[in-house]
Amino acid sequence: MGKLYDMLVEDVRFQEGMKSCMNCGTCTAICPAAEFYRYDPRQVIDTVQTKDEEAIEDLLKSETIWYCGECMSCVTRCPRKNAVGLVIVALRSLSQKLGYFVESEKGRQQLALKRTIGAWILEHGYCVYPRKITVENHPEAGTIWKWEQDNLDLIHKRLGSNLDGEGNGGLRRIPQESLDELQRIFDVTGGSDFYNQIEEASKKKAEEMGLSLDEYVKFVYTTNNGLHGRDEE
Amino acid sequence: MILEGKKRLWAEYQKEIPDDNYFYVRSCIRQNFFPASEPTFLRILRDELKKDIFETPFHTTCSGIGYHSDIVPMETTMTVVARQFALMTEAGYENYAASCITSFGLYSEIIETWKHFPEVLAKVRKHLKQATGREFEIPQSLVHASDIVFKLRNEIAAKAKFKLVNKHTGKPLKVVEHIGCHYSKMFPSKGVGGAEYPYVLVGMIEVWGGEVVDYPERRHCCGYGFRHYLVKANRGYSVANTKKKFDSMEPYKPDMIITNCPGCPYFLDRWQYVIAEMEGKTYGGDGQGIPALTYEEVAGLVLGYNPWDLGLQVHQIAVEPLLDKIGIGYDPEAKYKGPNGEDLGKPEMPMSIRCC
Ligand code: SF4
Ligand code: SF4
Numbered sequence: 001m002g003k004l005y006d007m008l009v010e011d012v013r014f015q016e017g018m019k020s021c022m023n024c025g026t027c028t029a030i031c032p033a034a035e036f037y038r039y040d041p042r043q044v045i046d047t048v049q050t051k052d053e054e055a056i057e058d059l060l061k062s063e064t065i066w067y068c069g070e071c072m073s074c075v076t077r078c079p080r081k082n083a084v085g086l087v088i089v090a091l092r093s094l095s096q097k098l099g100y101f102v103e104s105e106k107g108r109q110q111l112a113l114k115r116t117i118g119a120w121i122l123e124h125g126y127c128v129y130p131r132k133i134t135v136e137n138h139p140e141a142g143t144i145w146k147w148e149q150d151n152l153d154l155i156h157k158r159l160g161s162n163l164d165g166e167g168n169g170g171l172r173r174i175p176q177e178s179l180d181e182l183q184r185i186f187d188v189t190g191g192s193d194f195y196n197q198i199e200e201a202s203k204k205k206a207e208e209m210g211l212s213l214d215e216y217v218k219f220v221y222t223t224n225n226g227l228h229g230r231d232e233e
Numbered sequence: 234m235i236l237e238g239k240k241r242l243w244a245e246y247q248k249e250i251p252d253d254n255y256f257y258v259r260s261c262i263r264q265n266f267f268p269a270s271e272p273t274f275l276r277i278l279r280d281e282l283k284k285d286i287f288e289t290p291f292h293t294t295c296s297g298i299g300y301h302s303d304i305v306p307m308e309t310t311m312t313v314v315a316r317q318f319a320l321m322t323e324a325g326y327e328n329y330a331a332s333c334i335t336s337f338g339l340y341s342e343i344i345e346t347w348k349h350f351p352e353v354l355a356k357v358r359k360h361l362k363q364a365t366g367r368e369f370e371i372p373q374s375l376v377h378a379s380d381i382v383f384k385l386r387n388e389i390a391a392k393a394k395f396k397l398v399n400k401h402t403g404k405p406l407k408v409v410e411h412i413g414c415h416y417s418k419m420f421p422s423k424g425v426g427g428a429e430y431p432y433v434l435v436g437m438i439e440v441w442g443g444e445v446v447d448y449p450e451r452r453h454c455c456g457y458g459f460r461h462y463l464v465k466a467n468r469g470y471s472v473a474n475t476k477k478k479f480d481s482m483e484p485y486k487p488d489m490i491i492t493n494c495p496g497c498p499y500f501l502d503r504w505q506y507v508i509a510e511m512e513g514k515t516y517g518g519d520g521q522g523i524p525a526l527t528y529e530e531v532a533g534l535v536l537g538y539n540p541w542d543l544g545l546q547v548h549q550i551a552v553e554p555l556l557d558k559i560g561i562g563y564d565p566e567a568k569y570k571g572p573n574g575e576d577l578g579k580p581e582m583p584m585s586i587r588c589c
Contacts, residue, residue, distance in 0.1 A: 011307075012307070012346055012349075012350050012353060013307065013346075016346065016349070032453065032454045032456070032458070032474050033458070033470070035477075036469075036470050036473055036474070037470070066460070069454060069456075069457070069458025069459065069460075069461050069470065069474075070301045070458070070459055071414040071415075071418070071454040071457075071458065072338070072414055072415060072418045072419045073414060073418055073452075073454060075418055075419045076418045076419075076421065076428045076429075083419070089303065092303040093303065093306065093307075096303070106460075106467075109460060109464045109466070109467070110302075110303065110304060112464055113299075113302040113303075113304050113460060113463060113464065114304045116463065117298055117299050117302055117304065117463060118299055118302075118304045118305070121294055121296055121299050121305070125293040125294060126261045126264070126265075126293070126294050127261040127262075127294045127296065127297070127298035127299055128261045128262060128265050128298065129265075130265050133265065137465060140468065140472075140503050140504070140506075140507045141503060142503050142506045142507075142549040142580075142583070143506075143549070143580040143581040143582070143583055143588075144547060144548065144549045144580045144588075145549075146580065146581065147569070147577070147578070147579070147580035147581075148547060150577075150578070151571070151577040151578075154571040154572060154575060154577060155268075155547065155571070155577070156268055157571070157572040158541075158570070158571055158572040159268040159269040159272070159542075159544045159547070160268065160269055160272035160542075161264065161268045161272075166290075167290050168288050168289070168290050169272075170259060170264040170268050170271055170272065171264045171265070171268070172290055174290075174291075174293055175290060175291060177291075178290075178291045178292075178293055179293075181316060181364065181365045182293055182313065182316075184364040184365065185309060185312045185313055185316065185360070185361070185364045185365065186309055187364070188312070188360050188363050188364040189306065189308040189309040189311075189312050189360050189364070190306050190308055190309060191305055191306055191308075191309030194304070194305070194306050194309070195304070198304065220464075220466075221464055221465050221466065222465050222466050223466055224466040224467070224469075229469070
């Protein structure tokens, strides 16, 4: 067995998700990502089960592993009880640990995710915090969201939230001691190191691409080379 | 015949749902985009049905969106979840009620992993102790908040002021239900009705007078895909999946959609707006959209709550046609007012979809 495969096996999600694949293609048939992207979950599982180091390394550096939507629709259907979605999670995790994620356009987006969702978890105690969901970044949130953003405090008060308030209730300010506990959990369990690893690998890549890190994060958040879709040339 | 067989089959799927004493944990997405839904749920449970449901200001995100965006490692998320369980344990509760499907799916996955890998559980206990000094019990019962509404659906029906019936025709409203992938696709036994015949929303629709629409793409993902919505460059994936569902349900002319997951109603609502603005295509009658509601909002409507207390004004798709069909009265002038009747202006009208 090769080194990369061994590293994958260390991940319990890989152990849960990877039994043995008979290449029936059921996962691909049900997969919403396979319908939209150049993506074939059957092939991902098949590549991994060959234990071919070179092929696994290519996969870890590829766009492919970033196409899955983690909907887990494949899990219900696989006759062999594989969970491609979980294998993908393990592959993505390893790709980031090894710094390979910056080799693909979709992989590079991890920095944008870390700097939005990742930052908000520790700053606010929420994955999503309304003052950060800007109209500029979220035009699809509609004219109603623009109205909400313009009147955020009063609308939340009207609808029974406790936005940034003390005590219980929706969108209350999470007490500092709870935020401190979250931070310590991240420090103790490797979450903070993982964030740093995403930052470090991205910084190197940004330099290579001649961009400042701030330019890079905007670039990865908005750039789509138009080569990912099934119908795209 | 076939329908009867299906109905019987659905009835066979059961899940143990405690009928009182819940430890409630809020959803990041629901709080942001449907802020009145959780207060409505608590109002129904506490004021209408006299249940004991506890919440603490010290709970946080479960970090699930970060986990499924692959930026938060498993060990970290497990320990964040363990902290939530510790808060439950400290408060003296055993029934954990999550307001989010991503959380619910994640809790199910984590508890299952701990069963298969006790050494992982031991490590999480150590980490939690080290980081916070806390200890925890695994919940006796893990439910999604909609499971509770499902369990209490008949009690809600007994107090109902309205039915999901078209008052002009006397016919049941045609209701699309969307349960959200992580409710039961990974662990079918954890959801009411399993993955094949999820019954959690169907049970509510039937008891409250509506008729379920069975359409080809009923089980298809709403298109969230975590990174595929969260990163601007990827949103084509998200809208394309939602469009697939709408194209599939359109011939059945649904009156409304009821959802389980906090994210799905957001996508089913907002992507209708985007599809209309991009392509001029609308799916409801008369150039309007199909209202996509949370189960709390639907329960509140059935109970006769003021639609603007339920937060129906923060949907992009107008709900008035639905309210008119059911015969629910509302004050159009009060729709966009603040807590003390302040004038908050009005949202801008989209170009291609009528939003009242
Ligand atoms: S459904 Fe399961 S067995 Fe079939 S190709 Fe996919 S992973 Fe392999
Ligand atoms: S989890 Fe990923 S691979 Fe599985 S069906 Fe969903 S998108 Fe496809």
